[in-house]
């Protein structure tokens with residue numbers, strides 16, 4: 001049973017997609033089409049080069065800007081990297097940290113992800129920490145151990161006064177952009193229960209209840225309500241379906257409906 005109604009959180013992770021023109025058009029389509037955004041937090045995370053263009057489109061709207069990555073230093077000789085201060089300078093409010101594509105395709109370690117979490121929070125960004133197991137880990141019965149490890153190392157040393165700027169996203173690697181393997185809403189729910197239990201161990205019951213935990217992995221208009229309707233799922237991270245304004249807006253609408261339904265039963 002939830003102690004309070006949390007706004008649903010809908011995040012578009014555009015990954016390495018769009019041209020500058022497409023980014024602008026997509027952001028415009030989303031801002032123009034957003035119906036009643038009060039009940040949801042909507043965040044767009046375009047590629048780094050398009051943050052200023054998309055930021056311009058979002059100015060004055062209720063859609064927030066987010067980045068897909070950050071380097072854990074405020075400045076210095078780190079060729080090719082982007083600091084938290086640079087993201088704040090471009091009006092980013094959120095940053096995704098520990099996405100599975102960075103863990104598995106770019107070899108980011110747990111320690112490096114933990115540095116990013118702490119540096120981004122200390123700098124004033126809101127962090128979305130992604131965790132999730134591979135298919136091999138799930139089939140080997142290691143889901144809980146993997147998530148435990150990712151959460152305890154990812155959150156190591158994060159002070160409690162920063163926790164209101166943190167959320168966690170469960171993104172099973174095997175369900176991301178995958179036509180073959182989809183997590184069912186029940187599977188997502190069951191794993192969110194494990195995550196919430198681990199968060200309680202790490203942070204204590206009060207903070208664990210406060211923290212939003214999202215789901216990501218092949219969320220689309222047809223299944224968004226089923227994921228968002230699960231107790232314990234506070235939002236969704238969307239890859240492929242966030243690249244089409246109408247599909248993304250349909251998912252935002254599912255978030256609005258689910259939040260309203262929760263308000264009525266609260």
Ligand SMILES: O=C(CO)COP(=O)(O)O
Pocket residue numbers: 013099171175176177178216217218219237238239240241
């Ligand atoms: O990785 C994701 C969001 O961060 C999910 O991607 P898809 O929605 O394309 O599966």
